[in-house]
Amino acid sequence: MKTAVFWGCCILADQLGYEMSVRETFPKLDLELVDLRESVCCGDPVKSINDFAANYLGARVLALANQTGLHDLFVPCNRCHFTISEAMNTMSQNQKAGRKIRELLKEEELEYNPGVKVWHTIDLLHDCMGLQKVKKAVEKPLKGLKVASHVGCQIIRYSDLGRVDDAENPSKLDELIRALGAEAIDYPEKLDCCGSALMHSHIDSALSLAGSKLKALQALNVDGMVVSCPDCGLMFDTRQKDTATIVGIKLNVPVLYYTQLLGIALGIDEKKLGLHLNQSPIDHLLAKISA
């Protein structure tokens, strides 16, 4: 399968391990990625300033995808996926805004196409490729590894918009983890938010939210946390030390992207998966896998 890919800002600027592991693992599952002609924002931070302009940016991403001639667009970021989905919703439900957005796009010789299907890492692997295909590709089953998934918020809510999993009891990421031979645990804080949206306005509160979740997970003695959104990765992995300072506890929770874990199970070299970029202590987890 061939699909266009839209990375958003956070992955391209900061969460390079996610990008590297996607680029390494997807071809092994017969998924070919085609980058859009330019790297732009999906509109997420603009929503709070001007909702119309955010929808314009979201629709613009779809218009750029339309240029590739492909009917599938892969969006690995939860926030981008949500913003683009809301833009699609606006284009179909709000005639006035839809017309204005089409006119603006025309000024750049871009054309919106409602027929583009937007995918996220979770549903592209779980629903489109399928668990069997993932299972079959595994070379190094991750037996004995116990991890906790963090699905994030905007990829499962709100359901009316068409999201990738159940809003209150998401299970697909756990199933994908189990397909690699690892164990995925259930825990009371599973649906708690990473707080990343508050980094624009209330940094301490944002870090406190992420830190509280990590603290709860640490008490459960898991081998690590698995994420599939760059904002969640930024909060739980990159900023883990800062979250520890805020909640006043030493935190040692290995955090990695699902695609990095997948890459390990597929037998791909650690450096190619960007595992040296993770800031959380993932060496424990890597040692357990290779033991």
Add this chain to the structure above:
Amino acid sequence: MSLTDLMTMATPNLESREKILARLCGRDLVNCFQCIKCTSGCTALKLLELRPHEIVKLVNLGFVDELASSDIIWTCATCLKCVQRCPQKASPYHVIVALRNLAVEREAKVPEGYLKAVSQILETGLAEPCRKIVTRKMETVDRECLGLPKVCNPKESFQAVFMKAMEEKP
């Protein structure tokens, strides 16, 4: 200042209320019956004292001007649990976004992070700049040395059209 303090002696402004309703594109705000499902699941309740059911009620009563100038509308973590769980589809999240947009229009105080993101998008197309990254072993790396493709900025025409979109009012 707490919401109760803000509302003391305030009078409803039905014109401002209409402005918010117009932005909600048919979401049935008026049907909120204060079941408090939104507030009981709110991510920002514990740390930042956001009570979404109060926001919806206050907008319904017409206390929009007070809300638009209050810090409380900037405490939402956009986890969307309130949208999901509202039995009347009143969607406090969308009310909060509408209030934020109105606050911007009225040139009220807006958290700098958002304004920075917008000016960054105008400049480069992306909301944050690509930077060098330090690995766990303290080596400095960038996209190029990791073998990742170059980030392509949008064409020049983008800036002018984006500015036009930013001037659009509902």
